[in-house]
Amino acid sequence: MSSDVTSSQYDQRSRAAVLKVSYLLVVTAATFVLPALSATHSLRWFFVSVLLAVQVLALLICRVPTRQVLRPGWRLKWLFLFLIGSYTLLPPEHSAADLLLHWRVPGLGWVFPFNLTGLDRAAVMCLQILTVLLTSAVVRLTGSQDDLVHGLLRLGLPDLFVHSFDRTLSLLSGSDERSRRQAREVGEGAQHGALTALKHLLRGNIGGFVLSIKANVELAGSQSEGGDKPKLEARLAHDVAIVSGIALCMASFKMLKFLPGLPFASGHKAVLLFPLYVLAARLTYSRWGGTTAGAIMGVIGFLQGDGRFGVLEILKHIAPGLVIDLADPLVRRLPVWALGYCLLGLLAAVARTSTELALVFLLGARAEIYLFPAAKLVPNLLAGFLSGFVTVFVLRVFSREPTVQDHPRH
Numbered sequence: 574m575s576s577d578v579t580s581s582q583y584d585q586r587s588r589a590a591v592l593k594v595s596y597l598l599v600v601t602a603a604t605f606v607l608p609a610l611s612a613t614h615s616l617r618w619f620f621v622s623v624l625l626a627v628q629v630l631a632l633l634i635c636r637v638p639t640r641q642v643l644r645p646g647w648r649l650k651w652l653f654l655f656l657i658g659s660y661t662l663l664p665p666e667h668s669a670a671d672l673l674l675h676w677r678v679p680g681l682g683w684v685f686p687f688n689l690t691g692l693d694r695a696a697v698m699c700l701q702i703l704t705v706l707l708t709s710a711v712v713r714l715t716g717s718q719d720d721l722v723h724g725l726l727r728l729g730l731p732d733l734f735v736h737s738f739d740r741t742l743s744l745l746s747g748s749d750e751r752s753r754r755q756a757r758e759v760g761e762g763a764q765h766g767a768l769t770a771l772k773h774l775l776r777g778n779i780g781g782f783v784l785s786i787k788a789n790v791e792l793a794g795s796q797s798e799g800g801d802k803p804k805l806e807a808r809l810a811h812d813v814a815i816v817s818g819i820a821l822c823m824a825s826f827k828m829l830k831f832l833p834g835l836p837f838a839s840g841h842k843a844v845l846l847f848p849l850y851v852l853a854a855r856l857t858y859s860r861w862g863g864t865t866a867g868a869i870m871g872v873i874g875f876l877q878g879d880g881r882f883g884v885l886e887i888l889k890h891i892a893p894g895l896v897i898d899l900a901d902p903l904v905r906r907l908p909v910w911a912l913g914y915c916l917l918g919l920l921a922a923v924a925r926t927s928t929e930l931a932l933v934f935l936l937g938a939r940a941e942i943y944l945f946p947a948a949k950l951v952p953n954l955l956a957g958f959l960s961g962f963v964t965v966f967v968l969r970v971f972s973r974e975p976t977v978q979d980h981p982r983h
Contacts, residue, residue, distance in 0.1 A: 591727050593712055597884055600624060600708045604701050605935040621700045628707035635715040645706035648881050652945065653699045659941050660691030698936045702882075709883030713876060732809060733859050737816040738869050740793055744821050745873070782845065782963070783970050786852065789825070790818030812857040819853045820869040843893075843925060843953060847918050847960035848967045850894050854901040855968065863901070867894030885928050892924035909968060915961030922957025926950050 604624055608617035632642050646653075662685075665671035671690035677683070794814035805813060826845050854863035871890030880886030900917055907913050929946030936942075 594728065597708055597712045600628075601705050601884060604704045604708075608697060608701065609937055617697055621697060621704060625700055625704045625707065628704060628711055631711050632707065632714065635711075637710070637714050641710070641714065642707070645710060645881075645883070646703050649702060649706075652702070655945055656695040656698055656938075656942065657692065659939070660695035661688050663688070663691070663939075663941060665691060698938065701936060702932070705885065706881075706883045709875070712884075713878065731861075731865070733812055733816060733857075733861070734865050734868060736805065736809070736813045737820060737865060738872065740813060740817040741820045741824070741869050741873070744793060744817065745824060783967055785825075786819065786822050786849070786967070789822040790815060793817035793821060808858045812859050812862065815856045816853055816859075816862055816866050816869070819849050820866045820873075823849050823866060823870040824873050841952065841956050843918070843922060843956040844960045844963060847893060847897075847921050847957060848964040850897045850921065851901070851914070851917070851964050852967060852971065853894070854898050855905065856971065861894075861898050863894035863897040864891060865894070867891045880928070882928050882932060885932060888931055889925055889928040892927040893921035896921050896924045909965055909972075911962050911965045913961070914964040915958045918957035918960040918964070919954055920957075921960075922953040923950065925953055925957070 604621065607613045607620045613620060629642060633639075665673070665688050671688050674687045674689055676685050676687060823846055826842055850863040850867060853866040856862065859865065867890040868887070871887035874880060874890065875884060875887055880889065897917065900920065904913060904917060926946050926949055929949060930943075933942050933946060
C-alpha cells in the first residue's frame with residue numbers, strides 16, 4: 574500500500590514538473606511571438622504587461638523576496654538604457670511613420686529630435702526581456718529545484734543527457750556519503766581542485782588542469798560502481814562517466830568568480846571551457862558528447878541563477894558544444910596542430926554569444942542593437958583563439974592514456 578502511495582506521489586510530482594517546464598517554454602514563446610504578429614501587434618502592451626504582471630504576482634504569492642524579484646531587471650539596466658537610448662536618439666527606421674518630438678535646448682538654439690515611436694518600441698522590448706527573466710525565476714525559485722530536473726527527464730531527452738545530468742547533480746551536491754568520501758579522497762590525493770588548476774595555469778603550468786579533469790572523470794566513473802542504480806550498457810556507461818566528469822569540471826570552473834565585474838575580461842573562462850568541450854567530443858562514443866556536457870552546464874547554471882538572460886542563457890553553453898561536435902569529425906582527420914584548434918575556438922566563441930544574438934533576433938531589433946553582442950564578441954574571440962593552445966596540450970596528454978582512444982561515432 575505504501576509503495577502505491579509513493580508511486581502516486583512520484584507521478585504527481587513528475588506531471589507537475591513537466592507542466593512547470595511547459596509553462597516556461599509557452600510563456601517565453603508567447604512573450605516574443607505575440608508582439609511580432611500583425612494581428613496582435615496593436616495589443617502588444619496589453620499582452621506583455623499581463624504576462625509580466627502574472628510572473629510578478631506568482632513570485633509574490635510564493636513569498637519570493639522583493640529583492641530577488643527586482644534583481645533580474647537591475648542586472649540588465651545597461652542593456653535597457655542602451656535599447657532606450659538607441660531607439661529614442663538614433664534616426665528613425667521609418668521616418669514617415671515615426672512620431673518625433675523636437676526639443677530645443679534653452680539658450681543654445683540646438684534642436685534634438687526624440688523618437689517617441691522608437692521609445693515605445695524600446696519600452697516593449699524591455700518588458701519582454703523582463704517577462705522572460707521573471708518567468709525563469711518563477712520556475713527556478715518556486716517549489717523545489719528538482720522540479721526542473723524531473724521535468725527535463727520526463728520530456729524524453731537522450732539517455733546520455735539524462736544519466737549524465739543526474740550523476741553530475743549528485744556529485745555536485747554530494748548527495749550520498751560515498752560520493753562525499755570519494756570526492757575527498759580524489760581531491761586530497763591529487764591536490765588539483767579547480768582553484769589549484771587556475772593557479773597553475775596563471776604560472777603557465779597546464780598539468781594541474783589536466784589532473785583536475787582526470788580526477789573528475791575518475792570520480793564520476795567510480796560513482797557508477799555499486800549502489801542500487803540500474804547498470805548501463807558498456808558504451809553508455811563509459812560516455813556517462815566522461816560527460817559527467819567533464820561537466821563537473823566545467824561547473825567547478827564556472828562557479829569560480831575569477832576577475833569578477835571586469836567587462837573587458839568577458840568570456841575569459843572559455844580558455845578553459847573550450848578544451849573541455851573538445852575532450853568530451855573526442856572521448857565519447859556518442860556523436861554529441863560536447864553538446865551534452867554544455868547542456869548540463871547550462872541547466873546547472875540556470876538552476877544556480879547564473880547569467881543575465883534566464884532560460885535563454887542555456888544557449889550560451891549548448892552552442893559551443895554543438896559547433897565542436899559538428900566540426901570534430903573533420904578536425905580529428907587533421908594533424909594535431911595548435912592553429913587548427915585556435916580556429917575551432919574562434920568558431921565556438923562566436924557560438925558562445927548566441928544568447929545575446931538570439932535575444933536581439935527574437936526582439937526584432939534594429940541593426941544598431943547588434944552592437945551590444947558584438948562588443949562582447951571581441952574578448953570571446955581572443956579567449957577562443959587562446960583556448961586552442963590549451964586544447965592541443967590536453968589532447969596530447971589524454972591520447973597517451975592507455976584507456977582513452979578515439980572512438981567511432983554512431
